[in-house]
Amino acid sequence: MIKSLDPRVTRENIEENNLIAPLTPMDNWETYEVFHQKKRGDQHMHVGIVHAPNPEMALLFGKEQYGRRSITANIWVVKTANVFASEYDDADMFETTPEKQYREAGGYKVMDKINKYKKANKA
């Protein structure tokens, strides 16, 4: 018999050599991506993944894993298989040449003007 530190295991009287088969990979449920919203109107943020056999259970588990310890207004779950993602091999698509500073907010030097305006109006 298996003697465990956990009394619940010990009292099951399980033989050392037992037929309890380990899970095979296909025994696992599919995954759902979980999106968490803190309060109404906020964006839903991706927070992680749960295993579930259907969307309802994915919601249950999403609530438990990601809504239990923080303020939650709403949760979305989306089947991972339904997410279309870009390829990491194509990551160079996202690169941009350094010359196009005018396309970035940092490219505009306006603080001088703002401070000047503030100063002028204060007086």
Add this chain to the structure above:
Amino acid sequence: MNTTAIKDLLYKMADDLLIIGHRNSEWTGLGPILEEDIAFSSMAQDKIGQSQALFQLLHELGEQEPDTVAFTRNAKQFHNAQFVELPNGDYDFSLMRHFLYDVADQLRFEMLASSSYEPLAKVARKIKGELKYHVFHANTWIVKLGSANEESKARMQTALNDAWNYSLGLFEEGDFENDLKNEGVFAGEVALKQLWLETIKPTLTKATLTIPHENTWEPELGGRKGIHTEHLEPLVEEMSEVFRVDPSAEW
């Protein structure tokens, strides 16, 4: 207000919650999958918390501290229904008990939300969300497993048959039904049982499960009066083991 009647009501509710909370917590680390393990354990903790809120009300009515009441009584002093002390069995039985008990619990607290005993009504309103989630969890599993495949359906049906007469024991009437009704504290076990039957039927139908035929109904009574199965004593022993090591320890 009849304090003895209120105490009787509080004790049976608190003990149901404490014992089923402990039983359900025995699944911690052994649940069918990680996510469900966490969900079931978390709800078990909710139940212990709910029982503590009721033991606190009892304390305010002159009973001992919640910890003392929870951990120093012997099995015969517990007022829980026998249903909640039964061993967990396989997950099918635990889920079926979770469904039958939690629906009854939610309805009971819904009735109590308008109780004339305001402290209890306040607790009922406070835990409304937890109870709603517990029932949502139970309903989702029952419907899913009732209609998943032949094996799951057969196992859930067997679990329902095995649980049935014990679940009817939840509605064992106490000595103070009339006092509680007349004073507007609680509308009574008969009314609750009726409401419960009406509520579980649509879910069980959706799960394609069948309630045992009415002429086989024989409620397992006695729990409310301290008559228990042989399973409660070892549970109480195990539950209070750590407390008894040093009852004066500060937690």
